[in-house]
Amino acid sequence: MTINNESITVKNILGINKENPIYSILNFKFFILLCSSFFLTSCGHWGWEDVESDYKSELNVIGFISSYTTIPSRIIVEKTLGLDEPTSVWVEGTDTVWYGEGPEDYYLCCGYRKSLYGIDSADVIVSDGVTDYHFHPLTNIEEDDWRARRRFNWYYDTTNTFQPQPETTYNLTVTTPDNMVLTGEVTTPSQMEIIDDYEHTPDTLNAGIPFGIHWQNYDGHGYVSVNPVDSWFCGMHFKRYFSAGETQLTTPHENCLDDLDDYYDPDTVMIEVIGMDENYHNYFVKYSGEDDFVDFILGGGSSGDSFGVQGGLGVFGAITVDRIYRIMKP
Numbered sequence: 001m002t003i004n005n006e007s008i009t010v011k012n013i014l015g016i017n018k019e020n021p022i023y024s025i026l027n028f029k030f031f032i033l034l035c036s037s038f039f040l041t042s043c044g045h046w047g048w049e050d051v052e053s054d055y056k057s058e059l060n061v062i063g064f065i066s067s068y069t070t071i072p073s074r075i076i077v078e079k080t081l082g083l084d085e086p087t088s089v090w091v092e093g094t095d096t097v098w099y100g101e102g103p104e105d106y107y108l109c110c111g112y113r114k115s116l117y118g119i120d121s122a123d124v125i126v127s128d129g130v131t132d133y134h135f136h137p138l139t140n141i142e143e144d145d146w147r148a149r150r151r152f153n154w155y156y157d158t159t160n161t162f163q164p165q166p167e168t169t170y171n172l173t174v175t176t177p178d179n180m181v182l183t184g185e186v187t188t189p190s191q192m193e194i195i196d197d198y199e200h201t202p203d204t205l206n207a208g209i210p211f212g213i214h215w216q217n218y219d220g221h222g223y224v225s226v227n228p229v230d231s232w233f234c235g236m237h238f239k240r241y242f243s244a245g246e247t248q249l250t251t252p253h254e255n256c257l258d259d260l261d262d263y264y265d266p267d268t269v270m271i272e273v274i275g276m277d278e279n280y281h282n283y284f285v286k287y288s289g290e291d292d293f294v295d296f297i298l299g300g301g302s303s304g305d306s307f308g309v310q311g312g313l314g315v316f317g318a319i320t321v322d323r324i325y326r327i328m329k330p
Helices: 010-014 021-046 258-263 278-286
Strands: 059-066 074-079 088-098 106-115 123-127 132-137 154-156 169-175 181-187 204-206 212-214 221-228 238-242 248-250 267-276 312-329
Touching (some): 059 169, 059 181, 074 123, 074 169, 169 312, 181 312, 267 278, 278 312
Parallel strands (some): 204 312
Antiparallel strands (some): 059 074, 074 154, 088 106, 123 132, 169 181, 212 248, 267 312
16 A cells, blocks of 8 residues: 555654654654553553452362371361462561571561461371371460461371371371361382491491492382581582482582581481382472472472372372481591
């Protein structure tokens, strides 16, 4: 299409031409302003619309059975929230705010925000088919223990009568006051056992020098963790997953600077080998993603999936742990 033998182009509309550069720039700015004004006017005319959804909340439960007494079994009960629901409420009281690593590096402030994702009034039962074990949130929490108070929806066997056995099937039932119900089932893995002799793992370990870790044959996936007990220590921090059938690994070499040797004091290193059932492995390892639920042991987590549970999201898994200690030196 032409008008007066001149093609209609974007340059024509904006008035961009070599003969009148100033006019072209002004027209271009006017064009941008016109587009912006149209967008803002449109938003102002109709306003921001409320997002509506018929989404119904569902339970999101993270539970695992542990055969190791220092890592107690626990069930974390949460729920998903709708788009129009608040995520937290203000709770009056005192809270501890840490600003340093020292025991006195804190101050008390009034009140804290409580997450509405967590549920602290659910009926949580773990059963072996013979005995029902009722799990409850911890109640003996100090007023200023803010870390524990934020775990108000972590359920434990507070009677200490639940003693999980290897290769045993356990069932989970979570019921909330508003009749949300989630069930789960898991079979605990066989007992993990590290070969604890100085031939396989020396009695004294040297920073930066590889050493071996051996365990009895295990038919599932697992996780090896090496950490000093009381300090950070160059060359003594290590973690790695292993697959079914593996029975050993050697820690990698880490180049620690010789001139830092005097900085370190001898310490104790803790070596853990953690076996896991398929539910736990799938949720925290195989299908885990970034920025999802953070596991307190493995550091990963799936999102929006269900492994070993029905009626909601989450996982009902099991772990078996064995642990040995060695002396380490620079």
